[in-house]
Amino acid sequence: MAIRLLIFLLLCALPSRAQGFRTWVRGLEARGVTVSAGIWDVDTGRALERHDDGVSLVPASTTKVVTTYALLKTLKPDTTIETEVWGDLRDGVVQGDLVFKGDGDPLFTSERVWMLAQSLKKEGLRRVLGTVRLDQSAFDAQREPQGWENTSVDTLPVVRALSVDFNRDDRGRILEDPDRQAREIILRILRETGITVEGGAAGPEVPRKLATWTSPPLRALVQDINKWSNNFMIEMLTRRFGAGSWPRGVQRIQAFYQSAFNLGPEAIRITDGSGLSKENRLSARTLAIILRGAYHDFEVGPEFVSSLKIIGGEPWKLKIKDPNLTRRIRVKTGHLDRVTSLCGYLQTFDGKVRVFAILLNGPTRDEDVWEQVSRWAN
Structure with missing residues (x-):
């Protein structure tokens, strides 16, 4: 008798659950x-x-x-993304500009710029005669994907091949000119590391890759x-x-x-x-x-x-x-x-x-x- 009652209750429960889904829809x-x-x-x-x-x-x-x-x-x-630094380094001095080349690392933050600067210092870099330049050539000039005409496009900063701190300021606000902030952050951290950037005109360069920063793995x-x-x-x-x-x-x-x-x-x-x-x-x-x-x-x-x-x-x-x-x-x-x-x-x-x-x-x-x-x- 108890088994029959249990079977009856189970059968009753099945349509009830389905009914709940249909009622919700x-x-x-x-x-x-x-x-x-x-x-x-x-x-x-x-x-x-x-x-x-x-x-x-x-x-x-x-x-x-x-x-x-x-x-x-x-x-x-395990895939990673490398941000490269190029320059004509001779006897501790970069003869022209120091170039940061981005390749789409989405987690390139100020802390990681600091660690990259430490790598440059270990390579013997002490002075840059030119300035800091960003190489954004890995991405084309398109500013936003298709289909963003009717959505909250102001929720996303400009997506650049080299982007620092998600292209937002220290209050989380979207930057109109993210390249300017990226250069300022890199310049400040280089100077704090003891690397002088003189800002002179770039002369003829024979650049080589000086350092790389590897992103966390894709996972x-x-x-x-x-x-x-x-x-x-x-x-x-x-x-x-x-x-x-x-x-x-x-x-x-x-x-x-x-x-x-x-x-x-x-x-x-x-x-x-x-x-x-x-x-x-x-x-x-x-x-x-x-x-x-x-x-x-x-x-x-x-x-x-x-x-x-x-x-x-x-x-x-x-x-x-x-x-x-x-x-x-x-x-x-x-x-x-x-x-x-x-x-x-x-x-x-x-x-x-x-x-x-x-x-x-x-x-x-x-x-x-x-x-x-x-x-x-x-």
């Missing part, structure tokens, strides 16, 4: 919100619940899932990008992926998914790497395919999965007050005006891992996505 659509959402078993790929999961919507920062996995898989997690950069949703860093890496060109970088990302997942440009419709563009279009199904593929990718999957935000396990507040979600959710969030998105992995109480994606376009709030994620997890 209907409630959002009644408010004018377009929904693309679903949850899948990570092992089999079987859809457990979904609604318009093939409909492509504006994804906001969940675009970074697409970009960062493609970079990790193509370039490999560490991706951690910062996904956990903090750092738009500047991922756009810098996207440009570098395209040999200095945003369009080429985006095309390489799309070509990777066409080859690796058979996801064509109609599925990966992006114009940038960060998700700031409202011309980007992804579906819940596309995000789930990528997330599931990354989860089972022994080569780079662990680095990718660990780059996602761990709810309750790191210094980020829960968007919904549900202590049951602690360390059971790994996600990438996305926010733009009238866009709320969330995708990632969750673990059920019985230890099963699910992959999920929710894209909402319309008058939304964070609680709209966390309500359903909490229901799936609990």
Whole structure:
């Protein structure tokens, strides 16, 4: 008798859970919100619940899932980026200008300039007859990606091949002339290190590479990008992926998914790497395919999965007050005006891992996505 009662209760619970998902979708659509959402078993790929999961919507920062996995898989997690210093050094004196050549290191900060200056001092550099010059030739002249006409473009500084402190001032404000600040920071640190820069006219030079600064490995950069949703860093890496060109970088990302997942440009419709563009279009199904593929990718999957935000396990507040979600959710969030998105992995109480994606376009709030994620997890 007890077994029959248990079976009856289980059967009753199944449609109730499905009904909760349908009610959630209907409630959002009644408010004018377009929904693309679903949850899948990570092992089999079987859809457990979904609604318009093939409909492509504006994804906001969940675009970074697409970009960062493609970079990790193509370039490999140990890839680094070198910033070079060139000059005509003779007997401790650079005869002309000291040239800093950037190649797209997105984490070139004042602290790293200081360490690079120490390397120059160890090489015997004591005086520069000319001045400090920045070589930005690794990137083309395009100032912003396509599709930023209708978004918050003022949230991102100019992306240059050599950028210091994310091209922001010490108060976090975006700089109109980031090259000027970069030169000033480099000059100040050189002088503090004991290297005199006289600022004279540059004469004929026979430059050679004097020193290099190597960035942290790509796996560490991706951690910062996904956990903090750092738009500047991922756009810098996207440009570098395209040999200095945003369009080429985006095309390489799309070509990777066409080859690796058979996801064509109609599925990966992006114009940038960060998700700031409202011309980007992804579906819940596309995000789930990528997330599931990354989860089972022994080569780079662990680095990718660990780059996602761990709810309750790191210094980020829960968007919904549900202590049951602690360390059971790994996600990438996305926010733009009238866009709320969330995708990632969750673990059920019985230890099963699910992959999920929710894209909402319309008058939304964070609680709209966390309500359903909490229901799936609990």
